[in-house]
Amino acid sequence: MGIELMEFSTLKQRVYQELSELEKSGLRRRLNPPLGIDLSSNDYLALSSHPFIKENMAQAVLKSGCGSTASRLLRGERREFAEVEKLFASFKGTKSALYFNSGYMANIGVITSFLNADDLVFSDQFNHASLIDGLRLSRAKKIIFPHCNLKALKELLEKETCLGQKFLVTESLFSMDGDQAPLKEYAELCEKTNTALIVDEAHAIGIYGPYGTGLIEETAIGDSVFLSINPAGKALGVSGAFVAGPDWAIDYLIQSARSFIFSTAPPPAIAAALETSLTIINKEPERRKQLLDIAIYLRELLILNEISIPAGNSQIIPVVLGSNERASNIALKLQQAGFDVRAIRPPTVPVGTSRLRISLNINLDQNILREFTNTLKKVMG
Numbered sequence: 396m397g398i399e400l401m402e403f404s405t406l407k408q409r410v411y412q413e414l415s416e417l418e419k420s421g422l423r424r425r426l427n428p429p430l431g432i433d434l435s436s437n438d439y440l441a442l443s444s445h446p447f448i449k450e451n452m453a454q455a456v457l458k459s460g461c462g463s464t465a466s467r468l469l470r471g472e473r474r475e476f477a478e479v480e481k482l483f484a485s486f487k488g489t490k491s492a493l494y495f496n497s498g499y500m501a502n503i504g505v506i507t508s509f510l511n512a513d514d515l516v517f518s519d520q521f522n523h524a525s526l527i528d529g530l531r532l533s534r535a536k537k538i539i540f541p542h543c544n545l546k547a548l549k550e551l552l553e554k555e556t557c558l559g560q561k562f563l564v565t566e567s568l569f570s571m572d573g574d575q576a577p578l579k580e581y582a583e584l585c586e587k588t589n590t591a592l593i594v595d596e597a598h599a600i601g602i603y604g605p606y607g608t609g610l611i612e613e614t615a616i617g618d619s620v621f622l623s624i625n626p627a628g629k630a631l632g633v634s635g636a637f638v639a640g641p642d643w644a645i646d647y648l649i650q651s652a653r654s655f656i657f658s659t660a661p662p663p664a665i666a667a668a669l670e671t672s673l674t675i676i677n678k679e680p681e682r683r684k685q686l687l688d689i690a691i692y693l694r695e696l697l698i699l700n701e702i703s704i705p706a707g708n709s710q711i712i713p714v715v716l717g718s719n720e721r722a723s724n725i726a727l728k729l730q731q732a733g734f735d736v737r738a739i740r741p742p743t744v745p746v747g748t749s750r751l752r753i754s755l756n757i758n759l760d761q762n763i764l765r766e767f768t769n770t771l772k773k774v775m776g
């Protein structure tokens with residue numbers, strides 16, 4: 396029977412049932428392109444539309460074509476990838492780096508490559524889905540510890556034993572809460588307990604530290620970190636992710652990370668865009684300063700207007716509203732007023748903590764932020 400003649404009635408019924416349940420609980424997702432003033436992207440340094448990056452990428456497309464035609468382990472390898480990886484490793488202060496097609500694939504690749512059945516991994520409760528999925532695919536024993544809770548983690552690390560290696564996996568700046576992991580304390584604890592520390596710098600790379608390489612640099616714990624994952628589609632304004640660490644670990648990833656091996660290499664022109672982006676981050680520290688300055692400005696303004704936000708100073712500011720409906724309705728009203736703010740709902744965040752995730756970028760100024768705060772206050776009622 397041809398596929399067009401098949402009805403898949405049971406499957407269709409099941410899917411409709413699930414879609415209707417999502418609709419009823421205010422969790423049905425829809426794909427909406429950007430509209431209005433950007434208060435929701437991760438384009439923190441506004442590099443996604445930087446003229447030099449666009450120009451260099453366009454020139455590279457003209458020179459080397461669109462696709463890379465195969466996995467990097469086959470005919471997809473290019474000199475440009477190795478060069479930008481070398482540049483990234485020196486930027487991050489590590490021996491070596493490897494570029495993956497996305498942060499999601501990098502996290503899956505790292506975790507499934509290094510964590511074995513005899514190992515024990517401690518993972519923050521609010522870690523990103525890509526880290527969680529990596530843990531699910533790995534055969535290691537998992538212990539989820541309360542968010543950024545050093546005391547609980549310490550007790551667990553001292554109590555729990557394993558035959559293999561212990562790992563600690565955390566984001567440095569959390570994507571949905573905008574708060575920082577106590578990296579300095581984690582590094583000390585990991586050293587004392589011979590635990591390998593893996594840090595996802597998705598929302599810190601390009602922004603924190605004197606050279607903009609992230610919170611590992613800012614907290615000066617580079618020597619205690621096993622590997623960092625540095626997605627390049629956020630502050631770097633391009634896409635993909637660099638995993639940075641020692642030579643032997645990066646070499647092992649090339650041999651074993653299935654999300655690296657069994658995937659077509661990125662378009663070669665990506666390397667030119669990334670190289671330009673890293674150069675701009677290096678040469679223009681004022682961008683990251685400006686971002687953190689407007690973050691402090693908006694945070695103070697929100698507090699002054701009695702809009703409750705968690706303590707902190709990062710460019711990610713959650714306004715927790717509770718129910719899915721309330722978060723979606725308020726986001727919609729802000730969008731109608733010209734502000735592109737999105738509601739974040741479960742399973743991205745815990746049930747009952749649906750929120751607006753305000754994320755800033757350097758195209759925003761104080762006037763816009765004042766207007767935004769006034770509108771937010773009005774629509775929150």
Ligand SMILES: Cc1ncc(COP(=O)(O)O)c(C=O)c1O
Binds near residue numbers: 523626627628
């Ligand atoms: C903490 C964290 N890690 C990893 C990723 C995945 O990165 P990518 O979007 O490049 O797949 C994200 C993306 O939102 C993230 O927030």
